[in-house]
Amino acid sequence: MYKTNKNLSLYLSLFLFLFSSVTAVIVIIAPPAAWCAEAKPAIQNDFKFPPNGNIVKLPLQNIDICLIDNYKTAEIIIKGDFDISTAAGGSSDKNFKTAGRSLSLKITGISKSKPAVIKYYAVLKTLPYSHIHRDDKKIEAHETIGGLNKNFGPLSFFTYGCVLSPARGGADIDVRTLFCAAGPFADEKECREFCDRMRALHKIPAFLHCVREKKPECFFNAAIEYIDLKNKDDKSLSGGAPLKSIKLNGIKELRVSAAAEILIKNMEFGRGDRWHNFKDARYIGAIKVSGDNHGLLQIINEISFDELLKVVVPSEIEADSAHQAVCAQAVAARSEVLAKFKTRHTDADYDFCASTHCQAYGGINNKRTSTDRAVDETSGMIMFSNGHIVDTVYHANCGGLTEDSNKIWSAPFDAALVKINDSTLETVFNFSTDENGLKNFILNPPPSYCSVKGACNNPDKYRWKREFSASEIDDMIKKQYDIGEIKKIKVSERGASGRAIALQLTGARKTVTVYKELPIRKLFGMLRSSLFIIETIPGGPKDAETRFIFKGAGWGHGVGMCQDGAKGMAITGKDFKQILLHYYSKSKILDFK
Numbered sequence: 001m002y003k004t005n006k007n008l009s010l011y012l013s014l015f016l017f018l019f020s021s022v023t024a025v026i027v028i029i030a031p032p033a034a035w036c037a038e039a040k041p042a043i044q045n046d047f048k049f050p051p052n053g054n055i056v057k058l059p060l061q062n063i064d065i066c067l068i069d070n071y072k073t074a075e076i077i078i079k080g081d082f083d084i085s086t087a088a089g090g091s092s093d094k095n096f097k098t099a100g101r102s103l104s105l106k107i108t109g110i111s112k113s114k115p116a117v118i119k120y121y122a123v124l125k126t127l128p129y130s131h132i133h134r135d136d137k138k139i140e141a142h143e144t145i146g147g148l149n150k151n152f153g154p155l156s157f158f159t160y161g162c163v164l165s166p167a168r169g170g171a172d173i174d175v176r177t178l179f180c181a182a183g184p185f186a187d188e189k190e191c192r193e194f195c196d197r198m199r200a201l202h203k204i205p206a207f208l209h210c211v212r213e214k215k216p217e218c219f220f221n222a223a224i225e226y227i228d229l230k231n232k233d234d235k236s237l238s239g240g241a242p243l244k245s246i247k248l249n250g251i252k253e254l255r256v257s258a259a260a261e262i263l264i265k266n267m268e269f270g271r272g273d274r275w276h277n278f279k280d281a282r283y284i285g286a287i288k289v290s291g292d293n294h295g296l297l298q299i300i301n302e303i304s305f306d307e308l309l310k311v312v313v314p315s316e317i318e319a320d321s322a323h324q325a326v327c328a329q330a331v332a333a334r335s336e337v338l339a340k341f342k343t344r345h346t347d348a349d350y351d352f353c354a355s356t357h358c359q360a361y362g363g364i365n366n367k368r369t370s371t372d373r374a375v376d377e378t379s380g381m382i383m384f385s386n387g388h389i390v391d392t393v394y395h396a397n398c399g400g401l402t403e404d405s406n407k408i409w410s411a412p413f414d415a416a417l418v419k420i421n422d423s424t425l426e427t428v429f430n431f432s433t434d435e436n437g438l439k440n441f442i443l444n445p446p447p448s449y450c451s452v453k454g455a456c457n458n459p460d461k462y463r464w465k466r467e468f469s470a471s472e473i474d475d476m477i478k479k480q481y482d483i484g485e486i487k488k489i490k491v492s493e494r495g496a497s498g499r500a501i502a503l504q505l506t507g508a509r510k511t512v513t514v515y516k517e518l519p520i521r522k523l524f525g526m527l528r529s530s531l532f533i534i535e536t537i538p539g540g541p542k543d544a545e546t547r548f549i550f551k552g553a554g555w556g557h558g559v560g561m562c563q564d565g566a567k568g569m570a571i572t573g574k575d576f577k578q579i580l581l582h583y584y585s586k587s588k589i590l591d592f593k
Ligand SMILES: [Zn+2]
Pocket: 344, 345, 352, 353, 354, 355, 357, 358, 359
């Protein structure tokens, strides 16, 4: 079985990079029904690729983070000097500039709105934009695109990202990505179903992509109240009572910038997550309120790049961790932002969201001196590999082995993000082909950087166990799959590190396969990782139910830097450069300052 899977992944990488040599294989697999009826255009190599001439100067000045969308009201408190500008719908703009006053700004409601028009596409292939022009890559790139176009086209093309300039030595860094997509589809559901079929029938990791055809319209009302007015001795002149109130109606966009911090009352965090809550949050930079794609409100924080890193790093690693590990995290955070810059939320008006999808960002409450120092000490440093900025992803604990990124996500193979051995032993582990070896690895854990004392203090992290009865499993599965009572759970495909990437569920009525690491973990109440083995203890003849025991290693997706491992390396005397070069293969550290 594992021999087959190895061949499959080999086939997949061949398909992605040497499409022409496997065209014959594609032809014998029928394309999805919906596409059969359409006449296929012949291979053509004169595709029109949208260029995208975004040039972004380094170091970055401002980044727009969407703090929240789908909102109807908001309350913002501003202390000290501030500047408010509003773009009224169709009429003139208003500006307020006030020194030394505190103010309450309430968005009281939406007066008129119309959602954006979104079209849904299935991306079949992404590739660096530079490949369609580079002499050593363009034949391969055009053949790949031509093959996809012949079988699943006509394709649509989108170019995202930007050219970062100037890099060290005057050379620009091209982070543009070309999306080759089928569609548009009638709706989101049809597009998702097409992506699933592409994955199941053709092993093409297709994913849904939203394109905004028409911007939303949203007009809202606001009220400004000076909540306090102080004299030079810091004595309140208003006695705390509102001194003045201004009403603004039919605003399209509102921007507040303050010399000091801005507080947003009752900000929502972790929507859809277990830690979902509301609390007052403090920000610096500017706050912009405008209409989102639903026609409701979005609140965007415009912040400088280094300030963003200083806020993000302490929410990603404990500020009191060994200093070299914190420095490694700072470089990783910087590279990650730049690698993804202008490639995310391309259907919206901001660069990143504030959730874990982009960058967990909760305002300036988290700022710490030690992490500020790490950002300053590594200023301008990024991870670079084979002509691109490494998308320096990380996770809490790898369990001793990290994973290839293309096994976890719908991403092209990246030599910088491949399985590495985090064990301090010299042993080579290869678990995509060896189930017994994996069992031994999980049950008899080797010493690793991420098991070093002081690096990993949670006993439920490096190795963990979850146990469920058959009826508990039934309850979890039936929310998504109607397969009847569970009979068997089997990992049908593993990544290079042994992480489950396809899981077969056999029920009394039918068998389904769950693909990808995250859906597999979520199915069982968010397992620590997908690096697990399953032991089944059969039920007795009468009462006892069958039990399923998941025994696993590590926490998180397992790609890129292992944060506990980084701490372990720092504790054992390695510096941040050694840490980064250990986790990001075939990479170098570039200083753009
Ligand atoms: Zn996001």
